[in-house]
Amino acid sequence: FTDNRTRVKPRPERLMDHEFGVDFLMGKFHYIGNLYYMDYTDQLIMTGAVNDVGSAIRTNVASSYRAGIENVLKG
Helix, strand or coil, X not given: CXXXXXXXXXXXXXXXXXXXXXXXXXXXXXEEEEEEEEEEEEEEEEEEEECCCCCEEEEEEEEEEEEEEEEEEEC
């Protein structure tokens, strides 16, 4: 944050990561699956603006999350 030209100092991000995974092997097929939910507090995100030297401006968001499913099937 050496390029930060404002008095606003960002707060540190906090993350709670919840995951549940399975791994099955049946014959020649191998399935791996994972569900995840990432719960952020004060996540730093890019605003889309740039400062006077071209660096991305970031700001804290009070609450945000990422959730998804990951699947792999090998055979």
